[in-house]
Amino acid sequence: xxxxxxxxxxxxxxxxxxxxxxxxEIPVYCxxxxxxxxxxxxxxxxxxxxxxxxxxxxxxGIHCLGAGVDFILEDPTTPEAIPIMRVVDPYLASDxxxxxxxxxxGHLKGLHGYTAAQLRGVWNPSPYQRxxxxxxxxxxxxxxxxxxxxxxxxNGFSLVGWTRSSKPEVxxxxxxxxxxxxxxxxxxxxxxxxxxxxxxxxxxxxxxxFEKLPEHACLINVARGxxxxxxxxxxxxxxxxxxxxxxxxxxxxxxxxxxxxxxxxRVHITPHxxxxxxxxxxxxxxxxxxxxxxxxxxxxxxVSRSRGY
Numbered sequence: 001x002x003x004x005x006x007x008x009x010x011x012x013x014x015x016x017x018x019x020x021x022x023x024x025e026i027p028v029y030c031x032x033x034x035x036x037x038x039x040x041x042x043x044x045x046x047x048x049x050x051x052x053x054x055x056x057x058x059x060x061g062i063h064c065l066g067a068g069v070d071f072i073l074e075d076p077t078t079p080e081a082i083p084i085m086r087v088v089d090p091y092l093a094s095d096x097x098x099x100x101x102x103x104x105x106g107h108l109k110g111l112h113g114y115t116a117a118q119l120r121g122v123w124n125p126s127p128y129q130r131x132x133x134x135x136x137x138x139x140x141x142x143x144x145x146x147x148x149x150x151x152x153x154x155n156g157f158s159l160v161g162w163t164r165s166s167k168p169e170v171x172x173x174x175x176x177x178x179x180x181x182x183x184x185x186x187x188x189x190x191x192x193x194x195x196x197x198x199x200x201x202x203x204x205x206x207x208x209x210f211e212k213l214p215e216h217a218c219l220i221n222v223a224r225g226x227x228x229x230x231x232x233x234x235x236x237x238x239x240x241x242x243x244x245x246x247x248x249x250x251x252x253x254x255x256x257x258x259x260x261x262x263x264x265x266r267v268h269i270t271p272h273x274x275x276x277x278x279x280x281x282x283x284x285x286x287x288x289x290x291x292x293x294x295x296x297x298x299x300x301x302x303v304s305r306s307r308g309y
Contacts, residue, residue, distance in 0.1 A: 087277055248270045
């Protein structure tokens with residue numbers, strides 16, 4: 001039996017090499033290689049073409065090559081009875097924390113504005129904020145959210161968290177559910193979104209939510225693009241309700257060239273690079289789950305389909 005890698009980019013060979021190093025006895029193929037479909041036991045995927053998993057009649061497990069699995073659940077042809085596993089990796093968590101910290105500091109000190117001013121040849125010193133003057137709201141406190149919060153905390157930031165239902169053990173206030181959302185938003189000068197994409201969270205970053213934030217708040221979305229209603233964000237920025245938005249994820253990636261985010265002076269774009277799975281770091285856990293699948297052992301990091309993560 002074999003493992004096949006299906007990705008929407010050019011990185012499949014790097015993942016194949018890492019998996020073969022992690023366990024040389026596992027037959028590993030890339031999508032497009034010649035392999036009898038009935039031999040494929042596990043598919044390791046990242047934004048695979050919808051319908052591609054149906055080609056493997058003996059598929060017993062699907063392993064996401066990242067933390068988010070929404071694209072697997074949104075494929076109507078994903079077999080319902082097959083377990084889905086996700087990546088849990090310390091580098092993903094630390095990378096996300098460093099990215100968010102960089103964006104927060106860039107916002108406080110006005111660095112994004114100075115970059116734009118340099119391109120226009122404008123010398124324009126502006127006021128800035130200090131760490132002690134803002135509270136950062138962390139929306140979503142899974143593995144990545146807790147790691148982001150810890151890095152911000154040790155750098156002196158005041159924090160408040162929000163989750164839909166879970167109650168993580170952290171040393172800052174955490175509010176829960178619909179009843180706690182307004183209070184959480186009212187305290188969040190900088191809102192960091194790390195929610196999973198589920199039917200309940202799709203479109204949660206909306207006009208209604210932005211209205212509850214403090215005046216001139218900043219949004220940092222490093223979760224999933226469909227959490228955000230784009231037109232509502234643009235309206236909030238144009239009205240002055242929000243002062244800036246740092247976006248790493250989008251409804252369509254790459255972001256289409258005609259999208260108004262590109263030209264908006266208060267939207268700061270990065271190309272989904274906040275936290276990227278490292279094949280060498282992640283391959284051993286995928287190989288271990290493959291072995292558990294073949295031997296009937298307990299799989300690690302299995303996704304709950306009902307929760308979406």
